[in-house]
Amino acid sequence: MKGERMRILLLEDATDVAEAIVAAFARRGDAVDHAATLADALDCIAVQDYDIAILDIGLPDGSGRDALAALRSARKPTSVLMLTASGGIDERISALDRGADDYLVKPFDLRELEARVRALMRRSTPDRGGRIEFQDLVFDPAGCTLEIGGEPVSLTRREFSLLEIMLSNRGRVIAKEQILERMYSFEDEQVGVNTVELYVARLRRKLEPSRVAIRTLRGLGYQLVADA
Known part of the structure; x- marks a missing residue:
């Protein structure tokens, strides 16, 4: 993945999925904070600003939608990509209506996740990526x-x-x-x-x-x- 280095919050309880995502972004120098629970994610949001948040919807102690709500209520400019195990249109519409910028249905290819994140960064700061x-x-x-x-x-x-x-x-x-x-x-x-x-x-x-x-x-x- 190429472009400006980012601070990323990853909320994902599946260890194998999280490790793969962290490794993919860390390879190019991005700083990735991994939270395995909603509580950990809320702690991160309280003390750190992020360029991108990648939030899994289904969690052992709640929903990624709650982390999304925390970001939006705090008026943080973080771009948010939701991960969902359901391809149902209702869930996708719900995530977007709550303030998500994009979503990705599991299972997904890491290259697509990286491409979606690049697109979000270009959208939020159009001058990024240019010489x-x-x-x-x-x-x-x-x-x-x-x-x-x-x-x-x-x-x-x-x-x-x-x-x-x-x-x-x-x-x-x-x-x-x-x-x-x-x-x-x-x-x-x-x-x-x-x-x-x-x-x-x-x-x-x-x-x-x-x-x-x-x-x-x-x-x-x-x-x-x-x-x-």
Whole structure:
């Protein structure tokens, strides 16, 4: 899957299905928080904002519709895709009427799930996925490439995610905690803000030939700017 890295909430009680979905999105650097129960999902929603929520309807302690209701009542802009074991039209209409953006009937192909999520992200932010040109940088999220002055530059997956975050917010100050939230899920418990500092230092070195710089503002965060 290609495009801007996302923070995703997955509500799915079937372990095998959940593991497959988490692995599929994590491969490209998305941060996926997996909740196996409605209660866990509601806890996640209370403390974290998400780009996408993938919600199974049938759960041991309730329904994914309750998680959908929590997102919508909190007026969160999260795009929601519902997973349903029933192909019945009534259930699909009910999910859409309650504020879901899309649905997928089980069993499904992971490639279709990824395609549906890509479509939701394009719909919510139409400029995502296009090339970004900033000074002498040409960054292609869809092709996962970076050029500086026409020369290709190799980035690791995490460096690519960091640059994508910085370019999407170029000129704005981004706190370390915000970067951490975008790059890692709750499961990455050992990861702290020091990890962000490490990747910023690595990315800085790779951007040295460019006319772009990452500025550190003590106590505030980082800012991607044109290097005067």
